[in-house]
Amino acid sequence: MYREETIAAISTPLGEGGIGIIKISGDKSLEILKSIFVTKGHKRKEDWEPRKMVYGYILHPQTQEMIDEVLAVYMKAPNTYTKEDLVEIHCHGGMVPLRKILALVLEQGAAMAEKGEFTKRAFLNGRLDLSQAEAVMDLISAKTDVSHDVALGQFEGILSQEVQGIQEIIKDMLAHIEVSIDFSEEDIDEVTMEHLLEKSIKAKESFETLLQSAKTGKILREGLVTGIVGKTNVGKSSLLNALLRENRAIVTDIPGTTRDVIEEQLNVRGIPLKILDTAGIRDTEDAVEKIGVQRSREIFQQSDLVIFMIDASKKLDREDYDFLEIIKDRRALVIINKTDLEEAIDLERIKSIVGDKKLIRISLLKNKGLEALEDALEEMAYEGDGFSKEQPFITNARHQQAISQGLMSLEEGIKALENRMPLDFVEVDLKNAWESLGEVTGDTVSEDILDHIFENFCIGK
Ligand SMILES: Nc1nc2c(c(=O)[nH]1)N(C=O)[C@@H](CNc1ccc(C(=O)N[C@@H](CCC(=O)O)C(=O)O)cc1)CN2
Ligand SMILES: Nc1nc2c(ncn2[C@@H]2O[C@H](COP(=O)(O)OP(=O)(O)OP(=O)(O)O)[C@@H](O)[C@H]2O)c(=O)[nH]1
Numbered sequence: 001m002y003r004e005e006t007i008a009a010i011s012t013p014l015g016e017g018g019i020g021i022i023k024i025s026g027d028k029s030l031e032i033l034k035s036i037f038v039t040k041g042h043k044r045k046e047d048w049e050p051r052k053m054v055y056g057y058i059l060h061p062q063t064q065e066m067i068d069e070v071l072a073v074y075m076k077a078p079n080t081y082t083k084e085d086l087v088e089i090h091c092h093g094g095m096v097p098l099r100k101i102l103a104l105v106l107e108q109g110a111a112m113a114e115k116g117e118f119t120k121r122a123f124l125n126g127r128l129d130l131s132q133a134e135a136v137m138d139l140i141s142a143k144t145d146v147s148h149d150v151a152l153g154q155f156e157g158i159l160s161q162e163v164q165g166i167q168e169i170i171k172d173m174l175a176h177i178e179v180s181i182d183f184s185e186e187d188i189d190e191v192t193m194e195h196l197l198e199k200s201i202k203a204k205e206s207f208e209t210l211l212q213s214a215k216t217g218k219i220l221r222e223g224l225v226t227g228i229v230g231k232t233n234v235g236k237s238s239l240l241n242a243l244l245r246e247n248r249a250i251v252t253d254i255p256g257t258t259r260d261v262i263e264e265q266l267n268v269r270g271i272p273l274k275i276l277d278t279a280g281i282r283d284t285e286d287a288v289e290k291i292g293v294q295r296s297r298e299i300f301q302q303s304d305l306v307i308f309m310i311d312a313s314k315k316l317d318r319e320d321y322d323f324l325e326i327i328k329d330r331r332a333l334v335i336i337n338k339t340d341l342e343e344a345i346d347l348e349r350i351k352s353i354v355g356d357k358k359l360i361r362i363s364l365l366k367n368k369g370l371e372a373l374e375d376a377l378e379e380m381a382y383e384g385d386g387f388s389k390e391q392p393f394i395t396n397a398r399h400q401q402a403i404s405q406g407l408m409s410l411e412e413g414i415k416a417l418e419n420r421m422p423l424d425f426v427e428v429d430l431k432n433a434w435e436s437l438g439e440v441t442g443d444t445v446s447e448d449i450l451d452h453i454f455e456n457f458c459i460g461k
């Protein structure tokens with residue numbers, strides 16, 4: 001699980017940038033730096049004061065070829081990101097200098113770092129717990145302010161604290177059980193029983209509140225996949241453009257303009273949306289359009305949120321009503337566009353199917369109703385729960401799985417208690433619940449899972 005080698009990687013994106021950073025972590029970091037670095041006067045440097053940037057050049061140790069002008073810094077264990085000796089070389093940010101310097105560092109005995117290996121070491125050396133380490137990646141991939149806030153909260157340990165809070169309650173129950181098992185062979189007394197039941201209810205409530213946050217949490221981390229679907233020419237691409245505030249998709253008055261799916265990232269009041277504009281649904285003989293329509297139907301099925309758009313000036317057909325029937329039980333909005341034209345839809349009938357709440361009337365031509373639409377999108381994302389920075393959120397499936405498993409074990413324990421089963425049974429369930437929670441913080445997680453988590457990190461993190 002923990003290799004002893006000194007590791008190295010390029011920590012900045014590969015491309016052209018102002019500067020680029022090569023990171024080295026492990027016992028040999030400083031030795032490697034010394035072997036390839038010279039000062040302004042082309043002198044080798046032996047005395048490295050920790051955390052002080054030094055100006056100089058990287059030279060090839062054999063050929064003395066100059067590779068780049070750099071700033072280098074040495075940080076001394078354990079006060080570093082990985083808690084190991086650590087070196088950073090800040091060079092010019094191009095592919096060539098970065099790759100050349102990394103190659104030199106590897107030649108001098110470092111091993112290529114695996115994805116996330118620096119952060120994995122920070123975790124294994126106890127600087128971060130697992131959910132905090134995972135949040136590091138979420139900080140990098142956050143697409144909106146709100147997603148970033150959630151990642152930051154997790155990074156600061158809000159989720160870990162909540163999980164540890166539940167673990168504390170369970171530990172307290174386990175302590176009570178230990179005592180009862182030790183001191184009496186008979187039935188457990190009523191006071192202990194009461195106490196255990198009371199505690200277990202408290203734990204269960206905490207579990208449930210936490211699990212409720214998972215839906216919103218997933219959206220905040222991954223974005224809400226939002227498909228705009230409807231008949232041709234209703235204004236779907238116009239809506240995409242209006243939300244993006246740019247002319248991304250082609251808009252014409254010819255039905256069948258959009259033929260493929262157009263995907264864009266969007267930030268609506270801090271909520272990340274992955275928005276998909278689709279080909280209008282109609283019967284068509286055109287082979288290309290046919291495939292597009294098929295895709296639209298798939299997107300209708302698969303989106304987290306469906307925006308079903310209709311044209312106020314056209315009567316709805318059978319299929320539109322079929323869509324409305326499906327939508328009424330889903331996370332969806334029905335947008336009535338072109339309200340500037342004379343209305344031909346049967347508004348009352350539409351209302352009777354989907355209700356008032358999901359209906360929004362807009363006119364993209366007249367720029368009317370977009371505000372209400374954004375309100376509705378926000379409402380849909382949070383499902384009325386709102387969002388606060390201080391609140392713990394479950395943002396990934398692994399945590400959700402572990403915490404649900406924990407709740408299931410707790411419920412087994414409660415059942416056993418209520419049925420006056422021997423306390424050993426209850427004890428086993430509670431221990432299981434405690435262990436499941438430990439998977440979130442990393443106390444009880446397996447090596448495979450660890451490897452899997454860090455594989456999803458970037459190189460150099
Ligand atoms: N140049 C550079 N910038 C960077 C990073 C980096 O690794 N290098 N970071 C990489 O993610 C982030 C900063 N994260 C860091 C986290 C911990 C330590 C660190 O040295 N921690 C020590 C000492 C803390 C202290 O001085 O109090 C420790 O925790 O013991 C450094 C950077 C963002 N900016
Ligand atoms: N009167 C009126 N016309 C609109 C409105 N919104 C869009 N349109 C027009 O409707 C036509 C079709 O708009 P698009 O956005 O291309 O419609 P679409 O649903 O993407 O069409 P397809 O890609 O063919 O399925 C264009 O001529 C738009 O200018 C509106 O609110 N009122």
Ligand SMILES: [Mg+2]
Pocket residue numbers: 236237238249250257258277278279280
């Ligand atoms: Mg279109």
